[in-house]
Amino acid sequence: MRVLVTGGAGFVGNYVVRELLRAKHSVTVLDNLDPQVHAASGNGAQVPDGAVFYRGDLNDPEILLKVLKHADAVAHLGAVVGVGQSMYEVSYYTHNNVNATGRLYETIIKNKLAVKKIVVASSMSAYGEGLYRCTKCRKTIRGGMRSEAKFKKGSWELDCPVCKKPMTPVPIPETEPFAVSSIYALTKRDTEEIALMLGAAHNIPSVALRFFNIYGPGQSLSNPYTGVAAIFFSRVLNLKPPVVYEDGLQSRDFVHASDVARAVRLALESDVKGQVFNVGGGERVTIREIADTVLKVCGKEGAIKPQVTGQYRKGDIRHCFADTAKIKKALGWKTAVLLNDGFQELYYWAQKTSSVDRFDQASQELEHFNLLAKAK
Ligand SMILES: NC(=O)c1ccc[n+]([C@@H]2O[C@H](COP(=O)([O-])OP(=O)(O)OC[C@H]3O[C@@H](n4cnc5c(N)ncnc54)[C@H](O)[C@@H]3O)[C@@H](O)[C@H]2O)c1
Numbered sequence: 001m002r003v004l005v006t007g008g009a010g011f012v013g014n015y016v017v018r019e020l021l022r023a024k025h026s027v028t029v030l031d032n033l034d035p036q037v038h039a040a041s042g043n044g045a046q047v048p049d050g051a052v053f054y055r056g057d058l059n060d061p062e063i064l065l066k067v068l069k070h071a072d073a074v075a076h077l078g079a080v081v082g083v084g085q086s087m088y089e090v091s092y093y094t095h096n097n098v099n100a101t102g103r104l105y106e107t108i109i110k111n112k113l114a115v116k117k118i119v120v121a122s123s124m125s126a127y128g129e130g131l132y133r134c135t136k137c138r139k140t141i142r143g144g145m146r147s148e149a150k151f152k153k154g155s156w157e158l159d160c161p162v163c164k165k166p167m168t169p170v171p172i173p174e175t176e177p178f179a180v181s182s183i184y185a186l187t188k189r190d191t192e193e194i195a196l197m198l199g200a201a202h203n204i205p206s207v208a209l210r211f212f213n214i215y216g217p218g219q220s221l222s223n224p225y226t227g228v229a230a231i232f233f234s235r236v237l238n239l240k241p242p243v244v245y246e247d248g249l250q251s252r253d254f255v256h257a258s259d260v261a262r263a264v265r266l267a268l269e270s271d272v273k274g275q276v277f278n279v280g281g282g283e284r285v286t287i288r289e290i291a292d293t294v295l296k297v298c299g300k301e302g303a304i305k306p307q308v309t310g311q312y313r314k315g316d317i318r319h320c321f322a323d324t325a326k327i328k329k330a331l332g333w334k335t336a337v338l339l340n341d342g343f344q345e346l347y348y349w350a351q352k353t354s355s356v357d358r359f360d361q362a363s364q365e366l367e368h369f370n371l372l373a374k375a376k
């Protein structure tokens, strides 16, 4: 296939391009080299050899038509990424994520292009809070937004709405509805809905992949708006403690970028359409564990301690991790990289890469906009 990869100069895009080239597809990349990602990393254009690169914006119909004309399929990864920042740089997020996805489909529709498959990148953030089980009530309950009053007391876990006892997080399947709590999440929900709605109406087979937290060599170590693993590495390599919000026992689901790239390829190659799939490690890892693992692989265990601040980010979720049964069954996908191995590899790479620690700037911005607060 001739595949257009939007955002192909980005972190995940690079893995997807290499994965597709390895499988003998031909690849064109469209990427505007957004300075927040590319200037920060200091390495300009980063498109793997073997792919044809066009520097351009997804919002530009002319360049879109040029690259789409010769495409059999599209992996649409181009987007701006960051939950906290999206709560004040609102139009930057809607423009690059929602409008851009609209433009992509519009260009195909208006020019009656023969694109046979589009895979769009969605995010676990579109779920909002995860799924829980109350063992006492024997019920599965979807978590809601935590109240400000609860945050203020430093009471972090979600309680059962019936018996008020703490609940146990369970994996979330794709059938759970959206409950977005950030503009970034909203743009990813819209990306999915635009793709599936227009895909069905105009017979452009489309699939949305809900990525969980992706990590791996190549991720921007200097972009403080995204990726807790990268932010922690950048702190520790600059000999500063990783800053952990809440009590550090909140959890997420981590998946290696090479596993994500394989999911994208399998979705592009399959006949599946009109479907959404979780792409996650399927395991719950606490943020404290992530901080400890980073310190351990950096050989700084004991020398540097994670700084648990008791601060919280407004609208942040407590637990969410993937149920991956659907993608395993439909696409035969499963993860290949274990977290410890992946982090070790990330460390070897990060050591050789310069990283500017801009975490303080990002957290000051959150404070400035009242998005970061402290429990009393
Ligand atoms: N990294 C994660 O943990 C994660 C998790 C869930 C979902 N995702 C999604 O995966 C995709 C890739 O994320 P990533 O981590 O590789 O991010 P990234 O920032 O490294 O890559 C995104 C790329 O898109 C490009 N881009 C942005 N706006 C564009 C525009 N208007 N026109 C053309 N190119 C544009 C950027 O220059 C960048 O190279 C995104 O859609 C993101 O929402 C990522």
Ligand SMILES: [Zn+2]
Residues within 6 Å of the ligand: 134, 135, 136, 137, 138, 160, 161, 162, 163, 164, 165
């Ligand atoms: Zn209960």
